[in-house]
Amino acid sequence: MKKLILFIVICISFVGFSQEDKARLLAEKTANNYVYEANELVSEDFIAAEMAYRKALSKQSDNIAGLYNLGNSYYEKGNFEEALYRHQQTAKLATSKEAKHKAFHNMGNVLMQNKKCKEAVEAYKDALRNNPLDDETRYNLALAKECAKQQEEENKDDENKEDKDNSEDKKDEEKENKDDKNQEDQEDKEGDEKEDKKEEGKDEEDKKDDKKPEDKKDENKKGDKEKEDKQKPQPKPGQLSPQQIKSLLEAMNNQEQKVQEKMNAEKQKGIKIKTEKDW
Template sequence: MKRILLLLGLLVSFSLSGYAQKEVRQLARSGNKLFQKEQYDKAELEYRKALEINPSDKVANFNLANTLVRTERGEEADKIYQEMLKEIKILPKDEAADVAHNAGNLAMAKKDYAKAIEMYKESLRRRPTDEETRYNLALAQKLLEQQQQDNNEENQDNKDNQEQQQQDNQQQQNQQDQQQDQQKDQQKDQPNKQQEQPQNAETMSQDNAEKILQAYLQDEKDTQRKVEQMKQQQQRGKKSRPKNW
């Protein structure tokens, strides 16, 4: 009896699984129709309803990611793509190619050209005849080359600016050192000048004193000469008196 109940339970389980999968497909198809009409918000709801029933459904996950891309939520979409890429080896070739292609487009939008190249190559391994993917690969390779060239030029500019700054700093340091040396030399010369000043002052005082003494002696001689002249005149006056009228 227990074995019969178990079988019945399995039958019910399979029945529910088949019904659930059918509902998932219906929701996914409904989402696809809304997606084609560019009603992305409504399409997203349908895909999420399908994933509530079967979170691992590849179609619902892939189309949900595409819807997120159209509504500018690339980060969320990329997470879904990357999860699907983990199982890329067991996916049908066309589905795997589409997932890798879309992941490459997201990488291109973020200017992660190296990642985009990797994804496009992965897509072409599954579908080598896809001309759009091949074109995107060539474009990503060209953009990566340009990006690397720009980075090299920017790095060279930064290096040149850094070297110029170092030269300017060194020149400024040399000027400061030169000024400091000049100040030190001036400080060394200052005591010598201070020692010379009293000597010069003393010399000037002696010179002035000699000049003053000579001038005094000369005045003294002149005074004595005048006194002698006055004495001689007085003596002459005594000998010859003036006439009376």
């Protein structure tokens, strides 16, 4: 009885395992058929080929041939982002070294197209770890290293140029700040000078206001006298002043008086004076 039960359990397990294995094999076969169809279409109708590859992956998501060939088709069309993604999936899901080697090799090619030479070096190294004898991968690795070295030198040059530009910009900024400061100092100096002059003028006004009444009175008298002198008629060029005319008249009167006195003296002496002209 026990043997019979054990036999029945074994049979049931075998039947169950066969159904799962049969379903897996069927999915794999269907996926491979789609991959084969896509491979036939890819050179003539990329859209139809892409659709066939996606159908294959919907039936079997880890179909290495479908992932790898879809990645290659994207690479041929220049869609490097999708190509890189599909080859990364291939490298992750592949179980054989040969499949991994091909996936990493093509990842390196995509990265080189994207000018990511340093990352391409690492991809080619991973490819050689899975197949050290591939001369094509070794050659591509040498190219990637040279490209990475050149990019590194260019980056250093760019950094040095940027540092130089930043240094020059800093010098220009310092010079501009210095000029602005000098201008501000000059403006402050001019403002101080104006303020000093204003204060000096204020001090002079205060001094005038602080003068004694006597001083102000003397200044007023002096000002009145100068004003009076200015109001007097001034002699014009070539004319005698009133004072000069007065002095001249006095001199003439004195002279006339002297002549009169002399004539009176002569009359008193009896001097004969001619009244008629001689013939």
